Amino acid sequence: MNKKKNITFNDIAKYTNFSKTTISRYFNNPDSLTPENQKIIAEALEKLNYKENKVARILANGKTEFVGIIIPTLYYQYYSEILTQILSTYEQYGYKFLVFIGNENAETEERYIRELLAYKIEGLIVLSHTLPSRQLADLKIPVVTIEREDKYVSSVNTDNYMGGVQASCLLAKHNCDILVHINSPSSEDVPAHGRITGFLDFCQEHGLKHEMLYRELGSTYESARLQLADILEYLDAKYAGMRKGIFISNDTHANVFLNLLFRKYGRLPDDYYIVGFDNAPISREAVISISTIGQQMEKLASEAVSLLVEQLNERKNMNSAPFKEPVHKVITPILYRRETTEKDL
């Protein structure tokens, strides 16, 4: 918005001897104009070098086509991949995304949300875990969350329980003598907690020897490494000579564990089988490729956006806001068998 006046509908209207209304119609309902008049306007737009102003349009018709995103970090490839996929839906729906990186601080994220609301976002996609869904539901705009606590809002989640079962099942098939799941302690209302119950249920149902290791692995490489080095020594000692099937909370941590093994043994020992979670790039790019339970990031993202768009459309059709039960979509995980379990690859 320069000091130098932009060309407006008014200018083209005068230039073409039409009214502003007709120019507007040229954009929003071109078929209501005669082809000749369309051409006249098109040429005038060219000649005067008109640039559209969607801010004014927003004020007039109330549709910003903005969607807010609050994502905890891009450090994990899981999040950056999902963000990529969300942003790419612009091609399909035309919604523009205002992105904030939440920093685990509730007040900060509330401030972000106020700012987003001030810009009249039509909907909000939340991946950050900071604010309870109860609070998000109060925003009075459609909200969709991805892989986080979602009691009071619509959401898209991976079937983590099935993932836990798949991982355990794969390790069991390889005749592991002991199944171990390493994970940070987590609240039960977080979808990822299903990985733990899936693991436990499968082991119990099939009478498999197993151990659940809850460790706060932290959010940095170094802290995870310290914890996992400890765990490695513990497992080596406790289960010496036994075939160990290790299911680790995510690929980043699985990679750390794998590296520790390589540094100790120069290779993946025959008695270790490893399965990660996410199918993050690191699972393919590790020293040997890591078997993993893949989250379908592209699907999580596209389903989240389409769910949001549905709700936006509902809003537009019925003036009265009907009470909307939250919708929870579930995405199936995909098992990737790679070198950390298929030793002959």
Place this chain on the structure above:
Amino acid sequence: MNKKKNITFNDIAKYTNFSKTTISRYFNNPDSLTPENQKIIAEALEKLNYKENKVARILANGKTEFVGIIIPTLYYQYYSEILTQILSTYEQYGYKFLVFIGNENAETEERYIRELLAYKIEGLIVLSHTLPSRQLADLKIPVVTIEREDKYVSSVNTDNYMGGVQASCLLAKHNCDILVHINSPSSEDVPAHGRITGFLDFCQEHGLKHEMLYRELGSTYESARLQLADILEYLDAKYAGMRKGIFISNDTHANVFLNLLFRKYGRLPDDYYIVGFDNAPISREAVISISTIGQQMEKLASEAVSLLVEQLNERKNMNSAPFKEPVHKVITPILYRRETTEKDL
């Protein structure tokens, strides 16, 4: 923007028996009101649950506080880290970011830019390489690029030449018999090309035996792996028994190369020394930590935004757009010595 009428300045004006103007001033110049009146208005805002509408403000004062970002991908941690740092400058400057992932297609990116302009972004940050800076300069809004061709626009770049020298120097200090630089062929006007000239100049000036390997490593793990596996065989054969110092285009590729070595030898052989570039997370998280020339992502991002903000402020102060010579800032890279060169760590 609901059907249900939002509370506006008008509503609070009526409620408090002030005029709209006074309400406006409460937000933009509160000191011009008496403390008592401030309180009255504050309470009314609370009572009526007023939500500010920045879209209307934009139309009135022309300041969107939007900045556009076009970034090629988030797959590389280099980009996602820079994006994170850019977004975090919201705390300092208050600019909101509209993010598009450029997909290497010029027409698509031009469409993205048109859309951004329609939303009256005040400035643009470009990391994508798709559009020439000549074209970006024509946009008539401040543009800052990061690590890409930048002849006609302002930019922030790493001192790649110095990085190339640092890498070569480190390898030379370790008495490598042959220095090898592996990189994709690149145009000379891309900053990253400095890594190559830095390497070549250093080797020539110091009379070091060296070889430059241009290979199109591609943008996927698999293609890089194929190329690098080839290169490994080539180097093993050609320089058998010699101490090889390998400087690789970036950490992702350095990691691939390191993994190939580990798979072949179970460890990093004594006659290989490796230096990457970027200081991406993978350089710390590889099977052994990779020495690297670190780009200061935080600084690249913050300098880019501050450079942009400077230009935005200039614009606001002088009504006439003065001819602006592009400014090019250079950020010093930082050498990280890690296990792929300091073998006794």
Place this chain on the structure above:
DNA sequence: TTGTACGCGTTATCAC
């Protein structure tokens, strides 16, 4: 310190 009146650039509602 506060109020009036108008402008920002578009869309919506009628009317013709």
Place this chain on the structure above:
DNA sequence: GTGATAACGCGTACAA
């Protein structure tokens, strides 16, 4: 098929 006019919600001369 086209036009006049009133919104949309806020900022800002200018006046008081």
